[in-house]
Amino acid sequence: MAPLVALCWLFLLNSVLSRGFHPLKYVDPLIGASNGGNVFPGASLPYGMAKAVADTNSTSNQGGFTLDGAVVTGFSTMHDSGTGGSPSLGNFALFPYKNCPDGDINQCVFPKRSRARFGAFSNGSVTSKPGIFGLTLDSGIRADMTVTQHVSLFRFSFPPIGSDGEPAQPLILQDLTDLADSRQDNGTVSVDSKTGRITGSAKFLPSFGGGNFVLHFCTDFKGADILDNGIYVDSRASTSVKDLTISRSINGYPLPGGAFVRFKSADDPILIRTAASFISVEKACSYGETEIPDFHFTKVYDAATKAWEQKLQPVRVSTKGINESTLTNFYSGIYRTMINPQNYTGENPLWSSNEPYFDSFYCIWDLFRSQLPFLTITDPVAVAEMIRSLIDTYRHVGWLPDCRMSLNKGYTQGGSNADNVLADAYVKGIDGGINWDDGYKAVVKDAEVEPYDWCCQGRGGLDSWKALGYIPVQDFDYKGFGTMTRSISRTLEYSYNDFCIAQMARGMGKLADYEKYTESSSNWQNLYKADQTSAWWNGTDTGFVGFFEPRFLNKTWGYQDPLNCSYLDWYSSCSLQNSGRETFESSIWEYGFFVPHDQATLMTLYGGPDAFIRRLNYLHDQNITYIGNEPAFLTVFQYHYAGRPALSAERAHFYIPSFFSPTPGGLPGNDDSGAMGSFVAFAMMGLFPNPGQDVYLITPPFFEEVNITHSLTGKTARIRNVNFDAEYENIYIQSATLDGVAYTKNWIDHSFFTQGKELVLTLGRNESLWGTRDLPPSLGK
Structure with missing residues (x-):
């Protein structure tokens, strides 16, 4: 941080403190x-x-x-x-x-x-x-x-x-x-x-x-x-x-x-x-x-x-009409985003380096979705140090970690999701001494070179990935070794990892790589079986057709019940067991929405926006998904891509505070190093990221006003609700302005925070036409 900017930032913090705003009174670590x-x-x-x-x-x-x-x-x-x-x-x-x-x-x-x-x-x-x-x-x-x-x-x-x-x-x-x-x-x-x-x-x-x-x-x-x-x-x-x-x-x-x-x-x-x-x-x-x-x-x-x-001061909300439990829910969520990862700089005996060293990434499969994007807004200096640490780990270990704790490699749960983290920081302009050339080399190695132990780093099955465009069930992989499961979730995650690499390539002027990884980011379509049905265990048809399914090396189809590994499935092995299913900690139903970069094409396969919404409603209303696990997070807000942001607002208010409350038992699952905390904080702040992309989906904040001061520019972004009511009956955006100009997009980009813009949302009790046409970006149309 430049000395003058740092002095301005300290002056700002001291000024806020002198006005008596003390967010710690609303933090409950229990x-x-x-x-x-x-x-x-x-x-x-x-x-x-x-x-x-x-x-x-x-x-x-x-x-x-x-x-x-x-x-x-x-x-x-x-x-x-x-x-x-x-x-x-x-x-x-x-x-x-x-x-x-x-x-x-x-x-x-x-x-x-x-x-x-x-x-x-x-x-x-x-x-x-x-x-x-x-x-x-x-x-x-x-x-x-x-x-x-x-x-x-x-x-x-x-x-x-x-x-x-x-x-x-x-x-x-x-x-x-x-x-x-x-x-x-x-x-x-x-x-x-x-x-x-x-x-x-x-x-x-x-x-x-x-x-x-x-x-x-x-x-x-x-x-x-x-x-x-x-x-x-x-x-x-x-x-x-x-x-x-x-x-x-x-x-x-x-x-x-x-x-x-x-x-x-x-x-x-x-x-x-x-x-x-x-x-x-x-x-x-x-x-x-x-x-x-x-x-x-x-x-x-x-x-x-x-x-x-000092860490909590950048986010200030209006307390008008808000009860203390709501404020405690919000600020405690922010607090938990800063417990892990841990700064072990100077405490790494494994290699000598002048770079920061952060540990306790539990695990990036969980953290890339909302926790690290949240810190990108509230603490970009720390995020830059974390990115530098990840890249330095690549320099000395040979790979970006997908999970790391106590100086050791953790188990890889899905794709090479540090790629998403680096891309998210890159497209949002995080700098802070990051060597992005080395960062790009690291993500390309994930995509191109299979490690011997892909249990704990990189990706497995790359020969099949390149030849077939998917990870086969019962793959023949003699180059590297890991648990031979998760073929569906790995295919979908590798697709998104490649999309994230493509975003970095485009920004660096590597156009051939951009085209290459954009093309492979569509590999998820190779596991889509258009005639696949899904029925409940009593034989009742769900009424939906078209699901991802495993495929063999010879391109024939395998089968996994789309409801296996759902919240309602108590019997399947869905983690890293050798007997695990082809989706990790999540069902085919839920992974059926994990195409973060191409919702438009996915929506077309599902029959259009109305059919997409019906399927998304079914996922939530039938308890197939569970908000206590990170794959559910983005599904709360994916109605935006179908032009129905009002339904995203409804879902956010359904889950908070029903599943997230300021009590010792108030989390629906383990916090995963602050992942649950960041979900609550983002949702209540009225913006949710599509990580790896410069996109934040807009819903009304849970407060009349939210102010986020950027620690590097010193500028304050503001979201203000007109017609706000603390009973949350007015949760539907009727119209919006951005810096005083009519705004019809249902999303904003990161410049909102760095340039300190003002978003004013006029609310009402009924769904309107706002945000139904200017949709978030997608590869397809």
């Missing part, structure tokens, strides 16, 4: 902390590496903490948010005791599974705000925590008298476990007999990929005199032994082990500063000493609050 939302509800900075929270033993503890009746097993400093699959991170958990019975350390309980019985707490004791988290255990111990970029600061407050009537002599342990109990051999821990500093390292497994990673930590204490310290193995401890190297054990569960410090009294809170590093113990200790030198809890929390205030 939304999604139960009912499978899997969010991280603890203390973090925007994109921060340190993420402190209490960990519970819930089966839905992928983000660490839950509000589902599970109990606390520890307090740890590394987490991800909203993921599915195995729990992620949660390394080197702390756990406090008021004292050990009879003063005997061996009567304190050390193993994680056993100490869970001391981890009960009341939901009413939990506090969670951006930058801080806390709760009170039923034992009377209060735990509060806040963070800097790499360091967590915990504050444990103890009752002065223990349960046995003796003065408290708190013991705080730190173990070598993680949420998934994935620790491998040769974890190490040491405790300094004088200072109580605990240091250590261990090797763990990532939650949704191959490989492993080594993490180091450094923990210091302040607030009370040390009585003694030592290490523990399994259920026994020693104050005379200060160093431990521990194996995993032989029964598939890591042998409990770690260190502890015991204190003489609990007159004052005990502060614990713990830092983590993927580089070394020494670097972890350095982070602690430089980022939190004085253990000043309030100072650290204030800094975290200011960081979040």
